[in-house]
Amino acid sequence: MKIIHLLDHSLPLHSGYTFRSRNILLCQLRQGLRPVAVTSPKHEAAWSGEWRPKEEFDGIAYHRSGPVSGRVPVWAEIRLMARSQTKVREVAREESPAVIHAHSPVLNAFPALRIGRERRVPVVYEIRAFWEDAAVDHGTHREWGLRYRLTRALETRACRRADAVVTICEGLRSDLVSRGIPSEKITVVPNAVDPEELRPVPRDPALRARWGVGEADFVIGFIGSFYHYEGLDLLLHALAYLKEGRGDNDSRFTIHDSRAPRALLIGGGQEDERLRALAQDLGVADRVVFAGRIPHAEVPAAYAACDALVLPRKSIRLTELVTPLKPLEAMALNTPVIASDVGGHKELVRDGETGLLFPAGDPAALADRILALARSPDLANRLRENGRRWVTAERTWKRNGEIYREVYGKTLGR
Numbered sequence: 001m002k003i004i005h006l007l008d009h010s011l012p013l014h015s016g017y018t019f020r021s022r023n024i025l026l027c028q029l030r031q032g033l034r035p036v037a038v039t040s041p042k043h044e045a046a047w048s049g050e051w052r053p054k055e056e057f058d059g060i061a062y063h064r065s066g067p068v069s070g071r072v073p074v075w076a077e078i079r080l081m082a083r084s085q086t087k088v089r090e091v092a093r094e095e096s097p098a099v100i101h102a103h104s105p106v107l108n109a110f111p112a113l114r115i116g117r118e119r120r121v122p123v124v125y126e127i128r129a130f131w132e133d134a135a136v137d138h139g140t141h142r143e144w145g146l147r148y149r150l151t152r153a154l155e156t157r158a159c160r161r162a163d164a165v166v167t168i169c170e171g172l173r174s175d176l177v178s179r180g181i182p183s184e185k186i187t188v189v190p191n192a193v194d195p196e197e198l199r200p201v202p203r204d205p206a207l208r209a210r211w212g213v214g215e216a217d218f219v220i221g222f223i224g225s226f227y228h229y230e231g232l233d234l235l236l237h238a239l240a241y242l243k244e245g246r247g248d249n250d251s252r253f254t255i256h257d258s259r260a261p262r263a264l265l266i267g268g269g270q271e272d273e274r275l276r277a278l279a280q281d282l283g284v285a286d287r288v289v290f291a292g293r294i295p296h297a298e299v300p301a302a303y304a305a306c307d308a309l310v311l312p313r314k315s316i317r318l319t320e321l322v323t324p325l326k327p328l329e330a331m332a333l334n335t336p337v338i339a340s341d342v343g344g345h346k347e348l349v350r351d352g353e354t355g356l357l358f359p360a361g362d363p364a365a366l367a368d369r370i371l372a373l374a375r376s377p378d379l380a381n382r383l384r385e386n387g388r389r390w391v392t393a394e395r396t397w398k399r400n401g402e403i404y405r406e407v408y409g410k411t412l413g414r
Contacts, residue, residue, distance in 0.1 A: 001032075001033050001034060001098045001099070001408065002033075002034045002035075002036060002095050002096065002097045002098055003028065003033055003034065003035045003036070003097055003098065003099050003100075003101050003408065004036050004037075004038060004088060004091060004092060004095060004097040004099075004100045004101065005021070005024070005025065005035055005036065005037045005038065005101045005102075005103065006038050006039075006040065006084060006088055006100065006101070006102045006103065006108045006111065006112050007021050007037055007038065007039050007040070007043075007103050007108070008039070008040055008042050008043070008103065008104070008105060008107075008108060009039055009040070009042055009043040009046055009047075010022070010037060010039050010043060010057075010062055011057045011062070012047075012055075012057075013043065013046055013047060014296055016224075016324075016325055017128065019296075019325070020128065020168075020191065020325070021037070021103065022057070022058065023192070023194065023397045023400075024397075024400070024404070025037060025058070025060050026058055026060075026397065027397040027398065027400050027401035027404070028401055028404055028405075029058075029059070029060065030398070030401055031401040031402065031404070031405050033404070033405065033408075035060055036060070036061050036063070036091060036095050036097070037060060037061065037062040037063065038062075038063045038064075038065065038084070038087050038088050038091055039062060039063070039064055039065060040065055040080060040083075040084045040107065040108055041065050041066060041067050041068045041080050041083050041084065042080065043064060043065070044064065044065075044066060044067035045067060051064055051066070051067070052064065053066070063087060063090075063091050064087075065083045065084050065086070065087040066083060066087070068080055068083050077107055080107055081107055081110055081111050082111075084107070084108065084111040085110075085111035085114055085115060088100065088111055088112060088115045089115050089118070092115055092119055092121075097119075097121060098121060098408070098412060099121060099122050099123070099124060099408050099411060099412070100112045100115060100116045100119075100121060100122075100123045100124070101123075101124045101126065102123065102124070102125050102126065102162075103126045103128065104125075104126065104127045104128050104129065104131060105131040106131070106151065106154045106155045106158050109125045109154075109155075109158035109162065110154075110158065112125070113125075113158065113161050113162065116163075122163035122164070122411040122412060122414070123161075123162050123163055124162060124163065124164045124165070124166060124407060124408070124411060125158055125159060125162035125164075125165050125166070126165075126166040126167070126168075126189075127155070127159075127165065127166070127167050127168075127172055127176075128167075128168050128322075129168075129172070129318060129321075129322045130152070130155065130172070130175070130317070130318070130321065130322075131151065132147070132148045132151040132152055132155075133316070133317045133318040133321070134318055135147075135148070135151075143317075156176075156179050156180075156181070159176055159179075159181045159185075160180075160181065162185075163411045163414065164185060164186075164187065164407055164410070164411045165181065165185055165186045165187070166186070166187050166188075166189050166407065167186060167187075167188055167189075168188070168189065168190055168191055168322070168323060169188060169190060169191075169321070169322060169323040169344065169347055170188060170347060171320060171321035171322060171323070171343050171344060171347065172321050172322065173186050173188055175321055187403065187406075187407050189400050189403050189404065189407075190323065190395060190400070191323055191324070191325045191328055191395070192328065192395045192396050192397045192399065192400050193325075193328050193329060193332045193391060193392075193395060193396065193397070194396065194397050194398075195332060195391075195392045195396060198300065198329060198332040198333055199300070199333075200300070200304065200332075200333050200334040200388075201300045201301055201304050201333075202304065203304045203305060204301055204304065204305065207301055207302075207305050208305050211264060211289050211291050211305070212289055213262055213264060213289060213305070217260070217261070217262045218260070218261045218262070218307050218308075218370075218374040219261070219262050219263075219264050219305060219306045219307050219308075220235070220261050220262070220263050220264070220306065220307065220308050220309075220310045220338070220370055221263075221264040221265075221266065221302070221303070221305070221306030221307075221308070221309050221310065221335075222235065222263070222264070222265050222266065222267070222309070222310055222311070223266045223267060223299065223302055223303070223309070223326065224266075224267050224326055225267055225268070225269040226265070226267060226268055226269035226270065226271035226272050226275060227269055227270065227271060228270070228271055228314070229313060229314050229316055229318055229319055230271075230311075230312070230313055230314075231312035231313050231314045231340065231360075231361075232265065232271060232275055232312065233271075233274075233275065233278055234312040234314070234340075234361065234363050234366060235263055235310055235312050235363075235366065236263070236275065236278050236279055236282055236284060236288065237282065237363035238312075238363040238364070238366040238367040238370065239261065239263055239282070239284040239287055239288065239367075240282040240283065240284055240363075241363055241364055241367040242260065242261060242367050242370065242371065243260075243283065243284055243287065260287070261287070261370055261374060262287050262288070262289060263284075263287060263288045263289065263310075264289045264291060264305065264306060265288065265289065265290050265291065266291045266292070266293070266294055266302055267292075267293055268292060268293050272290070275290075276290060299329070300333055303329065303330060303333040303334075303335045304333065304334075304335070306335055307335075307336070307373075307374070307380070308335065308336045308337070308338050308370070308373055308380075309326065309327070309330040309335050309336070309337050309338070310338045310339075310366070310370070311324065311326060311327060311337065311338070311339040311340065311345065312339075312340050312360075312366055313339070313340050313342050313344070313345065313360065314340070314342075314360060314361060315340070315342050315360040315361065319340075319342040319343070319344050319345075319360075320342050320343035320344065321343060321344065322344045323344045323345075323347050323348055324344060324345075324348075327339060327345065327348045327349055327355065328348065328391050328395050330387070331354060331355075331387030331388055331390065331391040332388060332391050332392070334384045334387070334388055335384070336355065336356070336373060336380050336383040336384060336387070337349055337354070337355035337356070337383070337387065338355065338356045338357075338358065338366070338369045338370060338373065339355060339356070339357055339358075340357070340358060340359070340360035340361070340366075341357040341358065341359055341360055342360050345357065350386075350390075353382075353383075353386050354383065354386045354387045354390050355383055355387060356369045356372070356373065356383070357369075
């Protein structure tokens, strides 16, 4: 069974989106399906090198729609969809797919729906996030403004017209049901890991030394993009709490404690400069390491360098509805998780069992969770064992591949 996947962008670009896309196609290939990828013109817009009309990764073909020019609002989006539609039509003639599977944003849904109707094949639309909510945090949309409401209306219309809808979590599914999309039409295919690829590795003292982190330090890490909603400023305020010994001094570190926590921030993004300035203002710059971006192959070693992964996301619609991948990666790699109690985290982390939760927006509560973990090796070991056991049982791409087969089978049956 051939499946055409219309993606926003893909490998060789690196992002959470591209890695989920890669895993979707691989798990389907291992299930005996025959996935083929088409990327929208946004792939070329994000790619700085020379682009090729067709590439291959992991034995799977990726067809490129090619770039489009122009940045006039609405007209630019229309041209982008037209180019994607032309490429999907071309690939569909070559491949004769049984199903066309479009992945968010909604600009991919309508080209897929048009070609699906032309060829009389079912269309699956997969939503990984409501992009209008992400745009609010990035400052490109105003919440419930005209563009926000237009994007939301288009998303709802695409879901009504699609033969089946996939979301990555219950938060997104519930929101769609509240808009009138039938619950039986929606299937959750969650973020997942491949336990064979994400195996725990021994800690490398040389790597910690490269980042200026001592063996005695308790390292709280973050790996990813520095967006405002990630709440990294909250982590810096928590470090300030720990440094100053506010509250009960017996229950907090001081800056002279040999196990005083250091924050290891791996990645980069729009908040980078602001976070560096904030670390200086709070007097914790000497306790924060900005390690920059690292190759994907170094990710397991980076997790091993951390005593805990901290995810202090702020409470906004995006974080309440969408589950991130990072907690699952950390659990698979035996790294304890400390996360804010936004909805997206609560779907993945059981407080005190597979990780620790704290009230979103509360730096003092975050400081207490860091302290509790640092001073209790037994707690850390329990979280490691429970986290890896849960993620390898409940959140694997092998299991997701079986779910996709069921979705396609039901869609073709209808």
